[in-house]
Amino acid sequence: MIKEISEKIKYVTSGENPLSSDVILIYGDKATWVFDVGANDEAFDTIEHLICETLSEKEQNLQNELTGKRDVNIVISHFHRDHMGNLERIAKIPATGNRVNLYVSSYTNRYCKSGNIVDKEITIDDGVKIRIFPMESSHSKGCLCLAVNDEVAFVGDAIYPAYKTIDDESGKMDVCVDKFDNRRDYRKQQKVYNVQHMKSQLEKLKSLDVKKVFLAHEKNPLVRKEIMVVFLERIYNKREAGNPYIIQSDM
Numbered sequence: 001m002i003k004e005i006s007e008k009i010k011y012v013t014s015g016e017n018p019l020s021s022d023v024i025l026i027y028g029d030k031a032t033w034v035f036d037v038g039a040n041d042e043a044f045d046t047i048e049h050l051i052c053e054t055l056s057e058k059e060q061n062l063q064n065e066l067t068g069k070r071d072v073n074i075v076i077s078h079f080h081r082d083h084m085g086n087l088e089r090i091a092k093i094p095a096t097g098n099r100v101n102l103y104v105s106s107y108t109n110r111y112c113k114s115g116n117i118v119d120k121e122i123t124i125d126d127g128v129k130i131r132i133f134p135m136e137s138s139h140s141k142g143c144l145c146l147a148v149n150d151e152v153a154f155v156g157d158a159i160y161p162a163y164k165t166i167d168d169e170s171g172k173m174d175v176c177v178d179k180f181d182n183r184r185d186y187r188k189q190q191k192v193y194n195v196q197h198m199k200s201q202l203e204k205l206k207s208l209d210v211k212k213v214f215l216a217h218e219k220n221p222l223v224r225k226e227i228m229v230v231f232l233e234r235i236y237n238k239r240e241a242g243n244p245y246i247i248q249s250d251m
Ligand SMILES: [Zn+2]
Pocket: 021, 080, 082, 083, 157, 178, 180, 216, 217
């Protein structure tokens, strides 16, 4: 389902089977900005249409040839499959439509093996002010966020915790897994926040001049920034001296 945030910002809602993140569409003057590409057909079809639509318009009216092209600039929040699974299919779209540019962190680049690397904040004026910046995250390495004007910051899963299982016998922590991966049993899992990442994240969030934060995978994804800061500070204040993690039981 496509929902509207404002005149220039829409999004394809997230899905669960297969797990697929929200796909954000921002209509700039010269380009359509796409934040995350999801992993399901609806997300792919929407992006494919963006890449190919002006081609057919152009065929109907050759005079449009010069003005008909719009870049499609894709920014990936992090390397998890639900956020970038459709990249492989997008790469196979014949190069006759709009030009596609990809922006990823260097960590995400290890997985998708393509894209312009963004490891520090960049600002682009495209009728809307687009800022792409890294955010430290307990959930995943190499997270990028995207802020539009002073309206909203899209953070993907960056402010979520990691979800870790504790081995019953050894007490050792197992791999980080995504809460939204519905193939797993989460009842025995714990939310794990990294204290250093939270500190850096809170500083970044406070410094952002946006009114709202958009969280991936939520039914009501837009949260007032101040409320998000208070929510995270409550967790951060539970840190203990000498312990790099804050661990919470999920249930
Ligand atoms: Zn996700």
